[in-house]
Amino acid sequence: MVSKRPITAEDLSRIEVFSDPHFTPNGKAYTYVSTIINGKNEYESHLFFQNVNETESKQWTFGHHRNSNLTISPDGQTAVFQSNRSGLPQLWLIHTDGGEAQQLTTFKNGASNPMWSKDGKQILFSASLNSDDDIQNQKELSNEERQQAIEKKKNKPLLVNRLQYKSNDKGFHDDKRAQIISYDIEKESYSKLTTADEDHRLQDISPDGQYLLFTANLNPGADYENTTDLFLFNISTKNLSKLTDGKGIYYNARFSPSGNRISCFGHEYEYDGATLSEIFVFDLASGERTCLSDAWDIQLGDAMAGDTRLGQSVNGPIWSKYEDRLFFLATDSGATGLYQVTLERNLTVLYKDDNHVFGFAYDVNSDSFILGISTPTNPCNFYLLGKNLDLTRLTNSNAAFLEEVAIMNPETFTIQTEDDWEIQGWIIKPYGFNEDKKYPFILEIHGGPHAMYGQTFFHELQLLAAKGYVVMYTNPRGSHGYGQKFVDAVRSDYGGRDYADLMDAVDYALANYSYIDENRLGVTGGSYGGFMTNWIVGQTNRFKAAVTQRSISNWLSFYGVSDIGYFFTKWEIGYNLLENPAKLWDSSPLKYADKVETPLLILHGELDYRCPIEQGEQLFIALKHLRKDVEFVRFPGADHELSRSGNPNMRIARLKQICRWFDKYLKINE
Template sequence: MVHSKRSIQSEDLKNIEVYSDPQYTPDGEAFTYVSTTINEENKYQSQLYFQRFDENEAIQWTFKNAKNDNLHFSPDGKIAVFQSTRSGISQLYLINKAGGEAKQLTTFKHGTFRPAWSKDGKSIFFHASLDKGETIEKQNELSAEEREKEKANHAKQPLVVDRLKYKSDANGFHDHKKIQIIQYSLVTKVFTQLTTEDADHSFQDSSPDSSIILFTANLNADSDYERFSDLFTLDLKTKEVTKLTNGKSSYYNAKFSPRGDTIASFGHDFEYSSATLNKLFLIDVTAGKRTSLSNDWDIQLGDAMVGDTRLGAATTGPIWSVDGKRLFFIATDFGATGLYQATMDGNLKALYKNNNHVFSFTYQPEADSFILGISTPTNPCNLYQLNTDLQLERLTNANEAFLQEVAISEPETLTFTTKDGLEIQGWLLRPYDFDETKKYPFILEIHGGPHMMYGQTFFHEMQLLAAKGYVVLYTNPRGSHGYGQEFVDAVRSNYGQGDYTDLMDAVDYVLENYSFIDETRLGVTGGSYGGFMTNWIVGHTNRFKAAVTQRSISNWLSFYGVSDIGYFFTKGEHGVNLLDDPTKLWDISPLKYANNIETPLLILHGERDFRCPIEQGEQLFSTLKHLRKQVEFVRFPGATHELSRSGDPLMRIARLDQICRWFEKYL
């Protein structure tokens, strides 16, 4: 099949517009959304758009070369608050629905983020990072020059570490700042600090009468050793804090019911550690009793889809219906995500589910309608209205010019049965200008997590490899979300065993059923857990002629002590910590099998990756190089574990070019 369109390129990351965070206006007559692009300076910028339903064109509300997002309307719909980095750091701004220039609301030294309105519209709640002993009085934003000077001075100081949780991939090395919840009164024009504990607080919601706020935090004395978060209420008049939950659990996305007597929240009790499916809990505000609506649902609540073109905020629920009798949320199931509804007796219903990726939604109570953000394997994103009759109507036409110009490969969904009887779902992409009579090289892609899911969403990296002439296979081996609790838990204490045979069975299946794959030119790649599996595969078979391992794990012994999650992830996934059974951890470390590796291996790693630190790549490279194996090591300056998804645009493109270079050389 010869295309009239050109093939997609790595540089096309700059041409893809990403929509996120759709929001109805309170009157239901219009909606807003965020558009994120890569500008001429090769930096991300996000702009706010407003569109009426009775008009065909959206109005661009922001133009500053910055990230403008997290917009929320006041309950009366007259003004909106949003956050922007236009001053050099995230601050809050107010904008009038009728138009005009945005007015800066906060000037906090360390920035502010995640604004939310009280139900009466008289207050705005938001987050601010405050240093130990720092107050909100006389908060002044630093100039760009002052920020650079402070950063330079900080870099010259030694880092004194006295906590277990002293770094994170998202934020780097931690300091003494904690996230506090601040209230701004539009009546008195006064800021009030609502939380003061030496802990990070996360605002969740305000009560219907605006007298109480709901937040999550871990205020336990042993919080440095725990992964839990409890739900708390704070009475705005008395400042009394009440702990609603008291267990070894984690809660998030909590919302008051319309009557204010019940709270709905996602969460779980870590029964299967990181492999535990989310539950939908109801908490009685007065009695404190917790019940689960989802005990009979074998489905992951929330969005577990893996992709590389999703940027910006997303609402996944739970959201209450106006009558308080239903809850709406996104859930992950069998390679797709959809919008679901649950009644108070636990009856689950899919309001919208198709072969695609619902990545966000907003609900209009009076009309009982929704706006969905949807990505498909052949379209990065668009916004759609789901009406009361559950009919879908497209509202936007994102990336129209781009999609008219480039050829996109439509994946073929396949399901096969492993040798031990599991059903595995996957997708096969055919190359650009595909000819059934030809033989093509092949690449197996392995996702990270491992408790995530490949599926029906747009994936630039997959499309690029197909455009370069490869058959691309991506699957969900055991350990992936989307197929129930037993399936996602099946990889724990079993790394490199059933997951490995699932992937090899997948390769065997496509070789047996697709005659256009050249079995002498097989490649494999993956990142994070997918990087671990790539390392494991080349240490246990020589059937692949080239491999690219990304932000990988090679040594579980050192991972325990160097990763920002190593101290709990190791025990949770493998059943032992370092001192419990180092032999077991070494036995499942790909580094142990380095002498077996004959496959040319390219190692890609970010210098600032704190999730799978770069020493994991260094150990593997040094060992293989010392053994005189075919290996190269590419280090990406300043890049974190998120390089492939939200990293520096030029680094993301360079990463893709390195992958293509290696496979072109050896396949």
């Protein structure tokens, strides 16, 4: 007998999400960010502090604001953080023993990502600036002035002269560039450290305070490239050294404790967008670059797909106190864990279980870690991983919510395909499961395609199970977590073996779970999962309902309208528009619209620049013109991140549309 109620779409607003753990300098406490959806339908993020030997946290910030990126000064007395309480994200200072926060920056376009110098005398941060901006006299606009500027921009033509002129996260680009700024605390003055007409991403500052690490593409042909180089900048002499060769992408770079070495993640596009990341170490004395991970076959960092992760967290690589090891997260077989590698390339798993480690912090004083962990039945908690690798829970987030709501635990399975590949997947039984009943079934397909479903909390999957559906989700070839050959296998074969993997998984479920009603099958997915949903309904009529989300339907037009289309099309399908339009059309679900018999609901954000809404429009018009059973739901103001970080009310409305469609077509016999 079920004692707890089923989860609802509205419960999305009740889930607290943790992120960004950091030890205090003395290692006796840590800080973190908690994000909720408040009663005003807004995201609200606050900073918390907790001693590692206590069970209660202390909240440091209040109000209906978003506070994040907290970093404590080396002496532990002061902290700087990012907050939008004045309107735009700006930097604020707060004493760690309490008191009101003081605003540090008033930059016109905001300030972000603060970092202390190791002596605590400087705060470095990023700011979006025009080339002639005076950084000493920056003034944040009032809400009224900001609104006037927005209206003025709406009435002005947009001149486009760059290939990369828009992106899903920023919208249409302008002439402002992200520059690195230094704030001298004693002099209360700013210094602009970078000036090139490209975006600069601050990575780290050396222990002696003399050098900066940043990433950027400073090549003359940057507009046509997807490379990101790593640079070493001498603050005193302004000398700039390029540490990489312009062939790849590098990120998460950090100085070793001595400042003699640099570590980072990166790769050189050996398999284009399907390339696994590596760990590199640069020896600054010899100039030698070493890859520590060249013998591995795992994806570094966190590639887990989910819909309840808000805020950033450290993935690594992080140096040990003796700089003989590096710590990092890695993605493997449906889970993420904490790993270490020595400079001699010896790899060790420090912690990995059937769950999702979404971030970590390392303390040099105790050689211990704070781990952020999500499980399929619990959105998040923080744990202390001691020097002896003993795990102690520090928080009890969402306790009241989990006491009230039934969360179903997925069952893992693995199938063998006809061509002898192993495909991992999960089944969630419906709420109130009765083994004597037959239940409708929904196949969920993740985006990417180079992402991974796995052992994490996923609200949408739980909601469908609560509505009475058997939910299956799998990692077909193309997914991360199973090695380089596996993740690369989907490229130039969209709708081929990846489609067969999904159908094999459905066949396996029907053969092994007698409670599934084979006559009531549904399918849904977003982005690549939306493409695959479109492809499936054009290839088979076995599904009785489908919901396609933020999808691709036409590779010919995607090439020119997506913010990544001009390179992603060739990466994934194998050709650009002018090289082989016939191949792009053959790989487009739109070509097979006349074959579609499955009732299809199309969900799309109107400001999606990754998979623009014209992709959904084309498919809707073609199907409607053919008098097919189709509906189209447009979400105003929503971009490609609607399901994960979009407007909360829109996210709930989206979930209700999905449930409405499946309820209409899959519950007709109940």
